[in-house]
Amino acid sequence: MVKKFIDEESGKIVEEKVMNAITIDCAIFGFEQGKLEVLLIQHAEGISKGKWGLPGGWIKEDESIDNAAHRLLRELTGISDLYLEQLKAFGDPKRFPLGRVITIGYYALIKKEDYDVRAGFTASDAKWYKIDEIPNLIYDHNEILTYSLHHLRNRVRNAPIGFNLLPEKFTLLHLMQLYQEILGVELDKPNFRRKILKMKLLVDLKEKQQDVSHRAAKLYKFDPEIYNKLTEKGFNFEM
Amino acid sequence: MVKKFIDEESGKIVEEKVMNAITIDCAIFGFEQGKLEVLLIQHAEGISKGKWGLPGGWIKEDESIDNAAHRLLRELTGISDLYLEQLKAFGDPKRFPLGRVITIGYYALIKKEDYDVRAGFTASDAKWYKIDEIPNLIYDHNEILTYSLHHLRNRVRNAPIGFNLLPEKFTLLHLMQLYQEILGVELDKPNFRRKILKMKLLVDLKEKQQDVSHRAAKLYKFDPEIYNKLTEKGFNFEM
Protein backbone atom coordinates (compact mmCIF):
# COMPACT_ATOMS: atom_id res chain seq x y z
CA MET A 1 0.00 0.00 0.00
CA VAL A 2 1.22 3.47 -0.87
CA LYS A 3 0.35 6.67 0.98
CA LYS A 4 1.22 10.35 0.52
CA PHE A 5 3.45 12.13 3.06
CA ILE A 6 4.96 15.57 3.41
CA ASP A 7 8.72 15.13 3.38
CA GLU A 8 10.02 16.71 6.57
CA GLU A 9 13.13 18.19 4.96
CA SER A 10 12.00 19.39 1.56
CA GLY A 11 8.35 20.01 2.41
CA LYS A 12 7.30 18.27 -0.80
CA ILE A 13 4.62 15.64 -1.07
CA VAL A 14 6.14 12.20 -1.54
CA GLU A 15 4.65 8.75 -1.90
CA GLU A 16 5.89 5.97 0.36
CA LYS A 17 5.03 2.34 0.96
CA VAL A 18 3.33 1.68 4.26
CA MET A 19 2.52 -1.50 6.12
CA ASN A 20 -0.78 -3.01 5.24
CA ALA A 21 -3.39 -3.79 7.90
CA ILE A 22 -1.37 -2.17 10.73
CA THR A 23 -1.84 1.32 12.09
CA ILE A 24 -0.82 3.39 15.08
CA ASP A 25 -3.16 5.27 17.39
CA CYS A 26 -1.97 7.54 20.14
CA ALA A 27 -3.52 9.02 23.26
CA ILE A 28 -1.80 12.35 23.91
CA PHE A 29 -2.23 13.64 27.44
CA GLY A 30 -1.83 17.18 28.67
CA PHE A 31 -2.44 18.88 32.01
CA GLU A 32 -3.95 22.32 32.46
CA GLN A 33 -5.64 24.07 35.36
CA GLY A 34 -5.63 20.95 37.47
CA LYS A 35 -7.28 18.81 34.83
CA LEU A 36 -5.94 15.94 32.79
CA GLU A 37 -6.80 16.27 29.11
CA VAL A 38 -6.44 14.27 25.95
CA LEU A 39 -6.04 15.49 22.39
CA LEU A 40 -8.69 14.26 19.96
CA ILE A 41 -8.96 14.63 16.22
CA GLN A 42 -12.09 15.17 14.16
CA HIS A 43 -11.84 13.12 11.00
CA ALA A 44 -12.40 15.02 7.78
CA GLU A 45 -12.63 12.12 5.34
CA GLY A 46 -13.90 8.60 4.91
CA ILE A 47 -16.56 6.66 6.73
CA SER A 48 -15.81 8.27 10.08
CA LYS A 49 -16.19 11.84 8.78
CA GLY A 50 -17.16 14.26 11.50
CA LYS A 51 -16.46 11.86 14.35
CA TRP A 52 -13.78 12.23 16.98
CA GLY A 53 -10.97 9.79 17.51
CA LEU A 54 -7.40 9.42 18.64
CA PRO A 55 -4.73 10.71 16.29
CA GLY A 56 -3.19 7.90 14.29
CA GLY A 57 -1.60 6.87 11.05
CA TRP A 58 0.34 4.36 9.02
CA ILE A 59 3.73 2.79 9.50
CA LYS A 60 6.18 3.23 6.64
CA GLU A 61 7.85 0.09 5.32
CA ASP A 62 11.29 1.12 6.52
CA GLU A 63 10.66 2.78 9.87
CA SER A 64 10.25 1.18 13.29
CA ILE A 65 6.88 1.47 15.01
CA ASP A 66 8.37 3.75 17.67
CA ASN A 67 9.73 6.01 14.96
CA ALA A 68 6.39 6.00 13.19
CA ALA A 69 4.69 7.11 16.40
CA HIS A 70 7.25 9.88 16.93
CA ARG A 71 6.80 11.03 13.34
CA LEU A 72 3.02 11.15 13.68
CA LEU A 73 3.23 13.24 16.82
CA ARG A 74 5.75 15.56 15.23
CA GLU A 75 3.46 16.04 12.23
CA LEU A 76 0.53 16.74 14.50
CA THR A 77 2.02 18.82 17.29
CA GLY A 78 5.40 19.99 16.10
CA ILE A 79 7.01 18.49 19.20
CA SER A 80 9.84 16.03 18.77
CA ASP A 81 10.96 15.40 22.31
CA LEU A 82 8.08 14.15 24.37
CA TYR A 83 7.39 11.19 26.55
CA LEU A 84 6.10 8.39 24.34
CA GLU A 85 5.53 4.76 25.20
CA GLN A 86 3.86 1.89 23.47
CA LEU A 87 0.84 0.41 25.21
CA LYS A 88 0.03 -2.72 23.28
CA ALA A 89 -1.59 -3.93 20.08
CA PHE A 90 -5.37 -3.92 19.72
CA GLY A 91 -6.58 -6.59 17.36
CA ASP A 92 -10.22 -7.47 17.57
CA PRO A 93 -11.11 -8.74 14.09
CA LYS A 94 -14.13 -6.44 13.99
CA ARG A 95 -12.52 -3.32 15.45
CA PHE A 96 -12.25 -1.65 12.05
CA PRO A 97 -15.34 -1.98 9.86
CA LEU A 98 -13.66 -1.95 6.42
CA GLY A 99 -11.29 -4.86 6.92
CA ARG A 100 -8.88 -6.48 9.29
CA VAL A 101 -6.61 -3.83 10.75
CA ILE A 102 -4.54 -4.23 13.90
CA THR A 103 -3.58 -1.01 15.61
CA ILE A 104 -0.69 -0.41 17.95
CA GLY A 105 -1.65 1.89 20.78
CA TYR A 106 0.72 4.53 22.15
CA TYR A 107 0.38 7.18 24.77
CA ALA A 108 2.28 10.42 25.04
CA LEU A 109 2.68 13.05 27.74
CA ILE A 110 3.33 16.61 26.72
CA LYS A 111 3.97 19.94 28.37
CA LYS A 112 1.13 22.01 27.00
CA GLU A 113 3.24 25.19 27.12
CA ASP A 114 5.51 23.78 24.39
CA TYR A 115 2.64 22.75 22.27
CA ASP A 116 1.25 24.05 19.02
CA VAL A 117 -1.60 22.12 17.40
CA ARG A 118 -1.48 21.65 13.68
CA ALA A 119 -4.51 20.07 12.17
CA GLY A 120 -2.99 17.68 9.65
CA PHE A 121 -4.32 17.15 6.18
CA THR A 122 -6.55 14.26 7.15
CA ALA A 123 -7.86 15.90 10.31
CA SER A 124 -10.26 18.81 10.12
CA ASP A 125 -9.94 19.73 13.77
CA ALA A 126 -7.99 18.91 16.88
CA LYS A 127 -9.21 19.67 20.38
CA TRP A 128 -8.32 18.99 24.00
CA TYR A 129 -10.94 17.11 26.00
CA LYS A 130 -10.97 16.71 29.75
CA ILE A 131 -10.75 13.04 30.55
CA ASP A 132 -14.16 12.99 32.23
CA GLU A 133 -15.80 14.57 29.18
CA ILE A 134 -14.75 12.19 26.44
CA PRO A 135 -17.36 11.69 23.70
CA ASN A 136 -18.04 8.49 21.81
CA LEU A 137 -15.05 7.86 19.62
CA ILE A 138 -14.59 5.96 16.38
CA TYR A 139 -13.80 2.23 16.22
CA ASP A 140 -12.33 0.94 19.50
CA HIS A 141 -10.74 4.26 20.44
CA ASN A 142 -12.69 4.54 23.69
CA GLU A 143 -11.22 1.20 24.69
CA ILE A 144 -7.70 2.31 23.76
CA LEU A 145 -8.13 5.53 25.70
CA THR A 146 -9.47 3.73 28.77
CA TYR A 147 -6.52 1.38 28.63
CA SER A 148 -4.14 4.35 28.28
CA LEU A 149 -5.55 6.02 31.35
CA HIS A 150 -5.36 2.85 33.34
CA HIS A 151 -1.76 2.37 32.25
CA LEU A 152 -0.87 5.98 33.02
CA ARG A 153 -2.27 5.65 36.54
CA ASN A 154 -0.17 2.58 37.17
CA ARG A 155 2.96 3.90 35.55
CA VAL A 156 2.94 7.20 37.38
CA ARG A 157 3.22 5.33 40.67
CA ASN A 158 6.48 3.63 39.78
CA ALA A 159 8.33 6.06 37.59
CA PRO A 160 8.75 9.82 37.55
CA ILE A 161 6.86 10.35 34.31
CA GLY A 162 4.31 12.81 35.68
CA PHE A 163 6.85 15.61 35.29
CA ASN A 164 6.42 15.35 31.53
CA LEU A 165 2.99 16.92 31.91
CA LEU A 166 4.20 19.93 33.88
CA PRO A 167 6.04 23.03 32.71
CA GLU A 168 9.80 23.12 33.17
CA LYS A 169 9.41 25.09 36.41
CA PHE A 170 6.67 24.18 38.83
CA THR A 171 5.72 24.45 42.47
CA LEU A 172 5.18 21.54 44.81
CA LEU A 173 1.48 22.33 44.85
CA HIS A 174 1.29 22.01 41.05
CA LEU A 175 2.95 18.63 41.32
CA MET A 176 0.58 17.57 44.07
CA GLN A 177 -2.45 18.63 42.05
CA LEU A 178 -1.13 16.58 39.14
CA TYR A 179 -0.88 13.47 41.28
CA GLN A 180 -4.29 14.12 42.78
CA GLU A 181 -5.85 14.42 39.35
CA ILE A 182 -4.15 11.40 37.81
CA LEU A 183 -4.57 9.08 40.77
CA GLY A 184 -7.95 10.43 41.85
CA VAL A 185 -6.92 10.85 45.48
CA GLU A 186 -6.84 13.69 48.02
CA LEU A 187 -3.37 14.39 49.38
CA ASP A 188 -2.13 16.12 52.49
CA LYS A 189 0.03 19.09 51.54
CA PRO A 190 2.62 18.92 54.33
CA ASN A 191 3.10 15.18 53.94
CA PHE A 192 3.33 15.40 50.15
CA ARG A 193 6.05 18.07 50.42
CA ARG A 194 8.15 16.00 52.77
CA LYS A 195 7.74 12.83 50.78
CA ILE A 196 8.75 14.34 47.46
CA LEU A 197 11.59 16.43 48.88
CA LYS A 198 13.04 13.46 50.72
CA MET A 199 13.40 11.67 47.39
CA LYS A 200 15.89 14.35 46.29
CA LEU A 201 14.55 14.26 42.76
CA LEU A 202 13.86 17.94 42.45
CA VAL A 203 16.25 20.81 41.90
CA ASP A 204 15.49 23.93 43.89
CA LEU A 205 15.71 26.68 41.28
CA LYS A 206 16.10 29.43 43.94
CA GLU A 207 13.29 31.23 42.20
CA LYS A 208 9.79 32.09 43.30
CA GLN A 209 6.46 32.43 41.61
CA GLN A 210 5.65 35.88 40.24
CA ASP A 211 2.38 37.79 40.31
CA VAL A 212 0.46 35.61 42.71
CA SER A 213 -1.84 37.16 45.29
CA HIS A 214 -0.41 35.19 48.18
CA ARG A 215 2.95 34.08 49.45
CA ALA A 216 5.00 33.03 46.42
CA ALA A 217 6.09 29.40 46.33
CA LYS A 218 9.51 28.12 45.44
CA LEU A 219 9.97 26.81 41.93
CA TYR A 220 11.51 23.43 41.28
CA LYS A 221 12.48 21.43 38.24
CA PHE A 222 12.81 17.71 37.76
CA ASP A 223 16.23 16.52 36.71
CA PRO A 224 16.20 13.17 34.93
CA GLU A 225 19.96 12.83 35.42
CA ILE A 226 19.57 12.96 39.19
CA TYR A 227 16.91 10.30 38.89
CA ASN A 228 19.20 8.06 36.87
CA LYS A 229 22.03 8.53 39.31
CA LEU A 230 19.93 7.77 42.34
CA THR A 231 18.52 4.50 41.10
CA GLU A 232 17.66 2.46 38.09
CA LYS A 233 15.23 0.39 40.10
CA GLY A 234 12.56 3.01 40.27
CA PHE A 235 10.98 4.95 43.07
CA ASN A 236 7.75 4.38 44.81
CA PHE A 237 5.24 7.13 44.17
CA GLU A 238 2.40 5.41 45.95
CA MET A 239 0.32 8.13 47.53
CA MET B 1 -1.45 -15.37 2.79
CA VAL B 2 -2.71 -18.89 3.39
CA LYS B 3 -1.35 -21.39 5.94
CA LYS B 4 -2.19 -24.95 6.94
CA PHE B 5 -3.72 -25.71 10.34
CA ILE B 6 -5.01 -28.77 12.16
CA ASP B 7 -8.68 -28.19 12.85
CA GLU B 8 -9.16 -28.60 16.58
CA GLU B 9 -12.51 -30.37 16.31
CA SER B 10 -12.16 -32.66 13.31
CA GLY B 11 -8.39 -33.12 13.46
CA LYS B 12 -8.17 -32.57 9.70
CA ILE B 13 -5.70 -30.31 7.99
CA VAL B 14 -7.41 -27.13 6.76
CA GLU B 15 -6.15 -24.08 4.95
CA GLU B 16 -6.93 -20.68 6.41
CA LYS B 17 -6.07 -17.08 5.58
CA VAL B 18 -3.67 -15.46 8.02
CA MET B 19 -2.57 -11.88 8.48
CA ASN B 20 0.38 -10.87 6.44
CA ALA B 21 3.49 -9.39 8.03
CA ILE B 22 2.23 -9.89 11.61
CA THR B 23 3.14 -12.77 13.89
CA ILE B 24 2.89 -13.71 17.55
CA ASP B 25 5.77 -14.82 19.76
CA CYS B 26 5.32 -16.02 23.30
CA ALA B 27 7.59 -16.44 26.30
CA ILE B 28 6.21 -19.31 28.37
CA PHE B 29 7.47 -19.40 31.94
CA GLY B 30 7.49 -22.33 34.31
CA PHE B 31 8.91 -22.87 37.79
CA GLU B 32 10.61 -26.01 39.00
CA GLN B 33 12.98 -26.79 41.84
CA GLY B 34 13.33 -23.17 42.76
CA LYS B 35 14.24 -22.06 39.26
CA LEU B 36 12.36 -19.96 36.75
CA GLU B 37 12.38 -21.52 33.29
CA VAL B 38 11.26 -20.64 29.80
CA LEU B 39 10.11 -22.94 27.03
CA LEU B 40 12.08 -22.67 23.81
CA ILE B 41 11.53 -24.26 20.43
CA GLN B 42 14.12 -25.54 18.01
CA HIS B 43 13.07 -24.64 14.50
CA ALA B 44 12.98 -27.48 12.02
CA GLU B 45 12.53 -25.56 8.78
CA GLY B 46 13.51 -22.43 6.94
CA ILE B 47 16.44 -20.12 7.40
CA SER B 48 16.52 -20.52 11.16
CA LYS B 49 16.74 -24.31 11.05
CA GLY B 50 18.39 -25.75 14.15
CA LYS B 51 18.28 -22.53 16.12
CA TRP B 52 16.27 -21.92 19.26
CA GLY B 53 13.56 -19.33 19.58
CA LEU B 54 10.33 -18.48 21.30
CA PRO B 55 7.26 -20.37 20.17
CA GLY B 56 5.18 -18.32 17.78
CA GLY B 57 2.86 -18.35 14.82
CA TRP B 58 0.42 -16.58 12.57
CA ILE B 59 -2.83 -14.78 13.28
CA LYS B 60 -5.85 -16.03 11.36
CA GLU B 61 -7.88 -13.43 9.49
CA ASP B 62 -10.93 -13.89 11.70
CA GLU B 63 -9.47 -14.38 15.18
CA SER B 64 -8.37 -11.78 17.70
CA ILE B 65 -4.70 -11.62 18.61
CA ASP B 66 -5.45 -12.85 22.13
CA ASN B 67 -7.29 -15.82 20.70
CA ALA B 68 -4.44 -16.52 18.32
CA ALA B 69 -2.03 -16.58 21.25
CA HIS B 70 -4.29 -18.92 23.21
CA ARG B 71 -4.60 -21.22 20.20
CA LEU B 72 -0.85 -21.35 19.69
CA LEU B 73 -0.27 -22.29 23.31
CA ARG B 74 -3.00 -24.90 23.18
CA GLU B 75 -1.42 -26.43 20.07
CA LEU B 76 1.97 -26.47 21.71
CA THR B 77 1.25 -27.45 25.30
CA GLY B 78 -2.30 -28.79 25.36
CA ILE B 79 -3.21 -26.31 28.08
CA SER B 80 -6.15 -24.01 27.48
CA ASP B 81 -6.46 -22.21 30.80
CA LEU B 82 -3.24 -20.51 31.63
CA TYR B 83 -2.19 -17.02 32.49
CA LEU B 84 -1.56 -15.15 29.26
CA GLU B 85 -0.95 -11.47 28.73
CA GLN B 86 0.16 -9.39 25.82
CA LEU B 87 3.43 -7.54 26.25
CA LYS B 88 3.66 -5.22 23.26
CA ALA B 89 4.47 -5.19 19.58
CA PHE B 90 8.08 -5.45 18.40
CA GLY B 91 8.59 -3.74 15.08
CA ASP B 92 12.16 -2.98 14.16
CA PRO B 93 12.19 -2.96 10.35
CA LYS B 94 15.22 -5.28 10.32
CA ARG B 95 14.09 -7.68 13.05
CA PHE B 96 13.13 -10.36 10.54
CA PRO B 97 15.63 -10.90 7.72
CA LEU B 98 13.22 -11.96 4.97
CA GLY B 99 10.91 -8.97 5.00
CA ARG B 100 9.06 -6.58 7.19
CA VAL B 101 7.26 -8.51 9.92
CA ILE B 102 5.94 -7.04 13.13
CA THR B 103 5.53 -9.48 15.98
CA ILE B 104 3.27 -9.18 18.97
CA GLY B 105 4.93 -10.46 22.11
CA TYR B 106 3.04 -12.41 24.77
CA TYR B 107 4.06 -14.07 27.97
CA ALA B 108 2.42 -16.98 29.71
CA LEU B 109 2.73 -18.55 33.15
CA ILE B 110 2.01 -22.22 33.50
CA LYS B 111 1.90 -24.80 36.25
CA LYS B 112 4.43 -27.33 35.02
CA GLU B 113 2.53 -30.19 36.63
CA ASP B 114 -0.36 -29.66 34.18
CA TYR B 115 1.92 -29.49 31.24
CA ASP B 116 2.60 -31.81 28.37
CA VAL B 117 4.93 -30.62 25.61
CA ARG B 118 3.97 -31.41 22.07
CA ALA B 119 6.49 -30.50 19.45
CA GLY B 120 4.33 -29.01 16.71
CA PHE B 121 4.84 -29.69 13.03
CA THR B 122 7.10 -26.69 12.50
CA ALA B 123 9.13 -27.34 15.64
CA SER B 124 11.52 -30.25 15.90
CA ASP B 125 12.10 -29.92 19.60
CA ALA B 126 10.89 -28.04 22.66
CA LYS B 127 12.88 -27.67 25.84
CA TRP B 128 12.83 -25.82 29.13
CA TYR B 129 15.76 -23.47 29.75
CA LYS B 130 16.61 -21.87 33.08
CA ILE B 131 16.44 -18.14 32.66
CA ASP B 132 20.12 -17.68 33.42
CA GLU B 133 21.10 -20.22 30.77
CA ILE B 134 19.36 -18.84 27.69
CA PRO B 135 21.27 -19.36 24.43
CA ASN B 136 21.38 -16.98 21.50
CA LEU B 137 17.93 -16.96 19.96
CA ILE B 138 16.70 -16.22 16.48
CA TYR B 139 15.76 -12.73 15.28
CA ASP B 140 15.00 -10.40 18.20
CA HIS B 141 13.80 -13.15 20.51
CA ASN B 142 16.43 -12.44 23.16
CA GLU B 143 15.09 -8.90 23.31
CA ILE B 144 11.51 -10.11 23.62
CA LEU B 145 12.49 -12.53 26.37
CA THR B 146 14.42 -9.89 28.28
CA TYR B 147 11.42 -7.61 28.05
CA SER B 148 9.14 -10.43 29.25
CA LEU B 149 11.28 -11.06 32.30
CA HIS B 150 11.40 -7.40 33.12
CA HIS B 151 7.65 -7.19 32.78
CA LEU B 152 7.10 -10.30 34.88
CA ARG B 153 9.25 -8.88 37.66
CA ASN B 154 7.23 -5.71 37.71
CA ARG B 155 3.85 -7.35 37.38
CA VAL B 156 4.44 -9.87 40.13
CA ARG B 157 4.81 -7.04 42.61
CA ASN B 158 1.37 -5.60 41.96
CA ALA B 159 -0.83 -8.55 41.17
CA PRO B 160 -1.09 -12.11 42.47
CA ILE B 161 0.05 -13.72 39.23
CA GLY B 162 2.93 -15.68 40.72
CA PHE B 163 0.49 -18.37 41.84
CA ASN B 164 0.05 -19.36 38.20
CA LEU B 165 3.54 -20.84 38.30
CA LEU B 166 2.94 -23.01 41.37
CA PRO B 167 1.00 -26.25 41.70
CA GLU B 168 -2.55 -26.02 42.98
CA LYS B 169 -1.34 -26.87 46.50
CA PHE B 170 1.82 -25.31 47.82
CA THR B 171 3.58 -24.43 51.04
CA LEU B 172 4.52 -20.96 52.13
CA LEU B 173 8.15 -21.80 51.57
CA HIS B 174 7.47 -22.73 47.96
CA LEU B 175 5.78 -19.39 47.49
CA MET B 176 8.65 -17.59 49.14
CA GLN B 177 11.19 -19.35 46.94
CA LEU B 178 9.18 -18.32 43.89
CA TYR B 179 9.27 -14.67 44.90
CA GLN B 180 12.96 -14.90 45.72
CA GLU B 181 13.73 -16.37 42.31
CA ILE B 182 11.60 -13.97 40.30
CA LEU B 183 12.58 -10.83 42.17
CA GLY B 184 16.15 -11.86 42.85
CA VAL B 185 15.97 -11.03 46.56
CA GLU B 186 16.59 -12.86 49.83
CA LEU B 187 13.55 -12.95 52.08
CA ASP B 188 13.11 -13.51 55.79
CA LYS B 189 10.96 -16.55 56.35
CA PRO B 190 9.02 -15.41 59.44
CA ASN B 191 8.29 -12.01 57.97
CA PHE B 192 7.24 -13.44 54.63
CA ARG B 193 4.75 -15.78 56.34
CA ARG B 194 3.13 -12.99 58.28
CA LYS B 195 2.97 -10.64 55.35
CA ILE B 196 1.31 -13.14 53.03
CA LEU B 197 -1.05 -14.56 55.64
CA LYS B 198 -2.18 -11.11 56.69
CA MET B 199 -3.34 -10.48 53.13
CA LYS B 200 -5.90 -13.27 53.57
CA LEU B 201 -5.39 -14.38 49.98
CA LEU B 202 -4.62 -17.99 50.75
CA VAL B 203 -6.94 -20.81 51.71
CA ASP B 204 -5.62 -23.15 54.39
CA LEU B 205 -6.31 -26.59 52.92
CA LYS B 206 -5.99 -28.31 56.32
CA GLU B 207 -3.58 -30.69 54.66
CA LYS B 208 0.10 -31.28 55.14
CA GLN B 209 2.99 -32.25 52.93
CA GLN B 210 3.62 -35.98 52.58
CA ASP B 211 6.91 -37.86 52.49
CA VAL B 212 9.22 -35.11 53.55
CA SER B 213 12.16 -35.77 55.82
CA HIS B 214 11.31 -33.00 58.22
CA ARG B 215 8.26 -31.50 59.84
CA ALA B 216 5.53 -31.37 57.20
CA ALA B 217 4.32 -27.91 56.21
CA LYS B 218 0.72 -26.84 55.79
CA LEU B 219 -0.57 -26.70 52.24
CA TYR B 220 -2.36 -23.65 50.92
CA LYS B 221 -4.07 -22.70 47.72
CA PHE B 222 -4.65 -19.33 46.14
CA ASP B 223 -8.27 -18.43 45.57
CA PRO B 224 -8.80 -15.83 42.85
CA GLU B 225 -12.36 -15.21 44.05
CA ILE B 226 -11.10 -14.13 47.44
CA TYR B 227 -8.71 -11.82 45.71
CA ASN B 228 -11.50 -10.27 43.68
CA LYS B 229 -13.67 -9.82 46.72
CA LEU B 230 -10.95 -8.23 48.78
CA THR B 231 -10.01 -5.58 46.25
CA GLU B 232 -9.96 -4.65 42.63
CA LYS B 233 -7.23 -2.13 43.22
CA GLY B 234 -4.47 -4.63 43.63
CA PHE B 235 -2.23 -5.63 46.48
CA ASN B 236 1.28 -4.63 47.14
CA PHE B 237 3.70 -7.51 46.86
CA GLU B 238 6.80 -5.43 47.32
CA MET B 239 9.25 -7.58 49.17
Added chain:
DNA sequence: GCAAAAGTGTTCGTGTTACACCCATGT
Protein backbone atom coordinates in the same frame (compact mmCIF):
# COMPACT_ATOMS: atom_id res chain seq x y z
C1' DG C 1 -6.12 43.10 59.36
C1' DC C 2 -7.64 39.48 56.49
C1' DA C 3 -7.42 36.00 52.99
C1' DA C 4 -4.84 32.61 50.76
C1' DA C 5 -1.49 29.66 50.15
C1' DA C 6 3.51 28.45 51.64
C1' DG C 7 5.86 25.94 54.66
C1' DT C 8 7.25 23.67 59.59
C1' DG C 9 6.56 20.84 63.73
C1' DT C 10 4.76 17.18 66.41
C1' DT C 11 2.20 13.29 67.80
C1' DC C 12 0.52 8.77 67.29
C1' DG C 13 -0.13 4.45 65.49
C1' DT C 14 1.06 0.98 62.14
C1' DG C 15 4.11 -1.76 59.45
C1' DT C 16 8.75 -3.64 58.56
C1' DT C 17 13.14 -5.59 59.98
C1' DA C 18 16.06 -8.39 62.32
C1' DC C 19 16.76 -12.03 64.96
C1' DA C 20 16.04 -15.29 68.89
C1' DC C 21 13.64 -19.14 69.78
C1' DC C 22 10.62 -23.38 70.00
C1' DC C 23 8.27 -27.36 67.35
C1' DA C 24 7.76 -31.59 64.61
C1' DT C 25 9.65 -35.27 62.04
C1' DG C 26 12.85 -38.48 59.71
C1' DT C 27 17.49 -40.72 60.04
Added chain:
DNA sequence: ACATGGGTGTAACACGAACACTTTTGC
Protein backbone atom coordinates in the same frame (compact mmCIF):
# COMPACT_ATOMS: atom_id res chain seq x y z
C1' DA D 1 20.89 -36.81 69.14
C1' DC D 2 20.82 -33.98 65.40
C1' DA D 3 19.68 -32.07 61.00
C1' DT D 4 16.09 -29.85 58.48
C1' DG D 5 12.71 -27.04 57.68
C1' DG D 6 8.06 -25.35 60.02
C1' DG D 7 6.37 -21.97 62.68
C1' DT D 8 5.96 -18.12 66.79
C1' DG D 9 7.41 -14.06 69.57
C1' DT D 10 9.23 -9.65 70.17
C1' DA D 11 11.90 -5.37 70.50
C1' DA D 12 13.61 -1.47 67.70
C1' DC D 13 12.87 1.31 64.34
C1' DA D 14 11.06 3.80 60.27
C1' DC D 15 7.33 5.68 58.19
C1' DG D 16 3.00 7.71 57.00
C1' DA D 17 -1.47 9.98 58.55
C1' DA D 18 -3.47 13.64 60.79
C1' DC D 19 -3.59 18.07 62.11
C1' DA D 20 -2.07 22.29 64.66
C1' DC D 21 0.62 25.95 63.80
C1' DT D 22 3.73 29.78 61.82
C1' DT D 23 5.19 32.56 57.70
C1' DT D 24 4.80 35.42 53.66
C1' DT D 25 2.46 38.27 50.46
C1' DG D 26 -1.28 41.02 48.12
C1' DC D 27 -5.31 43.64 48.77
